[in-house]
Amino acid sequence: MKITNVRCFQVAGPAEIPPNEERQIGMLDIYPEFAARSVPQTPTARLEAVYVEIDTDEGVRGLFGPIFSETAVIIRRRLAPLLLGQDPLASERLWDILYRQDRHARKGYAMMAISAVDCALWDLRGKALGLPVYRLLGGPTRDRVDCYASMLGYSLEPELVCERARMVADQGFRAQKWFFRYGPGDGIAGMEKNIALVRTVRAAVGPSVEIMFDCWMGWDATYAIRVLDRIADLQPRWLEEPVPADRIHDLALIRRTSRVPIAAGEHEYTRWGFLQLLQAQAVDVIQADPDWCGGISELVKICALASAFGCPVVPHGHSIHAAVHVIAAQSPATCPMAEFLLRAQPAKQYFHTEYLAPDRGSIALPTRPGLGIELDERRIDTRVEVI
Numbered sequence: 001m002k003i004t005n006v007r008c009f010q011v012a013g014p015a016e017i018p019p020n021e022e023r024q025i026g027m028l029d030i031y032p033e034f035a036a037r038s039v040p041q042t043p044t045a046r047l048e049a050v051y052v053e054i055d056t057d058e059g060v061r062g063l064f065g066p067i068f069s070e071t072a073v074i075i076r077r078r079l080a081p082l083l084l085g086q087d088p089l090a091s092e093r094l095w096d097i098l099y100r101q102d103r104h105a106r107k108g109y110a111m112m113a114i115s116a117v118d119c120a121l122w123d124l125r126g127k128a129l130g131l132p133v134y135r136l137l138g139g140p141t142r143d144r145v146d147c148y149a150s151m152l153g154y155s156l157e158p159e160l161v162c163e164r165a166r167m168v169a170d171q172g173f174r175a176q177k178w179f180f181r182y183g184p185g186d187g188i189a190g191m192e193k194n195i196a197l198v199r200t201v202r203a204a205v206g207p208s209v210e211i212m213f214d215c216w217m218g219w220d221a222t223y224a225i226r227v228l229d230r231i232a233d234l235q236p237r238w239l240e241e242p243v244p245a246d247r248i249h250d251l252a253l254i255r256r257t258s259r260v261p262i263a264a265g266e267h268e269y270t271r272w273g274f275l276q277l278l279q280a281q282a283v284d285v286i287q288a289d290p291d292w293c294g295g296i297s298e299l300v301k302i303c304a305l306a307s308a309f310g311c312p313v314v315p316h317g318h319s320i321h322a323a324v325h326v327i328a329a330q331s332p333a334t335c336p337m338a339e340f341l342l343r344a345q346p347a348k349q350y351f352h353t354e355y356l357a358p359d360r361g362s363i364a365l366p367t368r369p370g371l372g373i374e375l376d377e378r379r380i381d382t383r384v385e386v387i
């Protein structure tokens with residue numbers, strides 16, 4: 001079998017997606033003009049999504065997405081010419097060629113482009129062999145994949161937080177993650193609101209649900225240590241990305257200083273990036289994203305690395321398909337659960353024929369060959385090739 005074409009295309013169609021109720025703190029919030037940003041109040045009437053598709057001379061195709069439009073350009077211009085004529089089943093060879101083709105491809109959009117191609121190639125391999133991808137990776141290690149509810153976009157008004165936190169616990173999620181809205185630029189008043197959020201969530205769900213909190217890199221080490229000192233008794237399962245991803249030593253400092261476990265890694269790439277995090281003893285939980293960190297092939301290597309350090313991997317949930325297949329093929333000790341973004345997933349999977357989502361807090365393993373992503377042409381009124 002040979003690869004005959006690597007295409008990227010954008011699909012679009014009418015949709016009705018409600019706006020987010022709140023946004024999270026971010027790195028730019030140290031500047032007042034960026035801190036003043038609010039979430040758009042209007043619903044989305046149209047959605048667009050970009051996919052990568054790989055054709056072969058035997059008619060088998062691999063599909064993956066949605067992907068970032070920035071990566072589609074890299075896939076078309078740099079990766080596609082190298083893939084033409086190659087054996088799509090030779091996963092190690094293809095990843096290595098894509099990694100070596102560009103000396104700037106170590107991180108960022110270039111590695112995200114490699115990730116997208118790698119995921120599409122795994123879909124292709126599954127379809128070629130008639131098996132779900134987790135079977136090719138050595139799974140299944142379980143029948144269902146536990147998910148935690150990721151609450152990005154929900155209002156942080158205390159009454160609503162309480163209501164939604166209970167709702168999600170009642171839906172069967174045994175863990176849920178909330179996103180802080182305030183950071184060092186918001187002073188003591190903002191810090192108190194952050195601490196109040198943790199108290200509200202813990203009071204709402206009681207002691208038997210895990211609660212996590214994400215800072216989206218919007219804090220600094222001192223701020224994180226001060227907050228953790230106040231919330232440690234409320235037993236958060238983890239504090240996520242308290243500082244920008246490059247501040248590995250700040251992560252290690254926070255981890256040494258606090259009893260609260262530290263999670264990070266959604267903005268880290270490849271086995272070499274995660275080796276640094278592990279060697280610096282900077283994290284208790286690794287959150288590599290298969291859509292970004294180097295694909296399914298690389299996430300499997302990161303899992304092997306993390307397991308040697310006794311550090312669990314809870315993949316970040318940019319999308320859900322690739323992560324579920326990898327998790328379903330790893331020891332539950334290495335990959336205990338997946339992230340499921342409750343508000344974002346309907347839009348991310350809008351153009352798919354099937355909605356892959358948890359029921360009572362866990363996802364039944366997909367049974368279709370490949371990753372199980374198929375486009376629903378009835379929802380698509382425009383399709384444009386990325387060239």
Ligand SMILES: [Mg+2]
Pocket residue numbers: 214216240241266
């Ligand atoms: Mg996060």
